[in-house]
Amino acid sequence: EVQLVESGGGLVQPGGSLRLSCAASGITFTKYWMNWVRQVPGKGLVWVSRINTDGRSTSYADSMKGRLSISRDNAKNTVSLQMNNLSPEDTAVYFCASAHYDISTGHLGPFDNWGQGTQVIVSS
Amino acid sequence: SYVLTQSSSVSVAPGKTAKITCDGNNIGNKNVHWYQQKSGQAPVLVVYNDRDRPSGIPERFSGSNSGNTATLIISRVEAGDEADYYCQVWDGGSDSWVFGGGTELTVL
Numbered sequence: 001e002v003q004l005v006e007s008g009g010g011l012v013q014p015g016g017s018l019r020l021s022c023a024a025s026g027i028t029f030t031k032y033w034m035n036w037v038r039q040v041p042g043k044g045l046v047w048v049s050r051i052n053t054d055g056r057s058t059s060y061a062d063s064m065k066g067r068l069s070i071s072r073d074n075a076k077n078t079v080s081l082q083m084n085n086l087s088p089e090d091t092a093v094y095f096c097a098s099a100h101y102d103i104s105t106g107h108l109g110p111f112d113n114w115g116q117g118t119q120v121i122v123s124s
Numbered sequence: 125s126y127v128l129t130q131s132s133s134v135s136v137a138p139g140k141t142a143k144i145t146c147d148g149n150n151i152g153n154k155n156v157h158w159y160q161q162k163s164g165q166a167p168v169l170v171v172y173n174d175r176d177r178p179s180g181i182p183e184r185f186s187g188s189n190s191g192n193t194a195t196l197i198i199s200r201v202e203a204g205d206e207a208d209y210y211c212q213v214w215d216g217g218s219d220s221w222v223f224g225g226g227t228e229l230t231v232l
Contacts, residue, residue: 035221045159045167045210047221059219062125095166108214110157110172117166 002026002113004096009118012086016122020081022096022115030054033099034072034079035111038092038120048094049081053101064090086122093117126215128224135230142198144227146211149192154213156194158187161226162207170209171196198229206231 008020022034036048049060049070058070069082079096097111129147136142146156156174159167170181174189184199198205211224 037223044208044226045161045212045223047223050221061220097167110169110212111159111167112169112172112178114166114168 004098004113004115006094006096006115006118008080009094009120011121011123013124014087014122016086017082017084018086018120020083020094020096020118020120022079024077024079024096024098024113027098027113029077030074031100031103033101033108034070035097035099036070036079036081037095037097037111038090039095039117040092045095046092050099051079053103083120086120088122091120091122093119125218125220126213126222128211128213128222130209130211130224130227132225133228133230135232136198136201137232138201138203140201142201142205142229144196144198144209144229146194146196146224147192148194148213148222151192151194151213152190154189154215156187156189157212158185158196159210159212160205160207161210167210201229201231203231205229 003025005023012018035050051058051070055072060068067084072079095117096115098113100109158171160170161167170185171187175187186197188195208226210226215222
C-alpha cells in the first residue's frame, strides 16, 4: 500500500519558519518527482514546489520563490519543504504528492499519490 | 505563466452526463490530468493523459482534449460523484505544474 505521510505543520508567527516533511512508503521513491501543493480552506489547489528524482533539480511557484527550499533524502524516502518568512497568506493545508518519472523516455506522469495534508497556520 | 480556466460549478441530475471543461491556450498539445477532491479529503487522480483511467476508477470517468479545451466526462452520474474537480498540466516552459481553479460538481 502506498502511503505519503506529511508532518511538521502547526501554528507559527508571521515572519517565522517551518519545515514540513513527507515520508513515503510502498513506492520506489527514486523513480518519483516529489511535489508540494497547498490549499487555502475553501479555495483551490496551488502547486508550490517540486524536486526531481536525484534532488539536483528543483523549482518553485513564483509567489513563494525565495522563501522556500525543497530537499529529499532518498536513503530515508523523505522529502522536506523549508518555508521561511511566513505570512498569514501562507495559511493553508500543505499536501505532498508524487509524480512518476520515466528516465528512459523523459515522460513525467500525474500526481498519482497524495498525502492527507498537514495544516499550517500563520498567525500572531 | 500558463493559465487554466474552469467554470466554478456544474449541476447535473443523477444518471445524466456531466461535462467539466478546462480552457487553456493550445491545451490540446499538453497532457491533461484530472483530480477529484471530496470535502475534507485529499485529491484523487481520476483521469490522466487526457483520457486514461488509473486502476480502480470507474469507466464512467473519461476525458477528451483538443484545441483550447479539455473536458472531463462523467457518465451516469451518481450522488457519490459530488466533489470538486481540478484539471492540471505540466508547463515545461516555466518548469511548473499548473492547476485549474476547480469546478464544484453538484448532483441534484
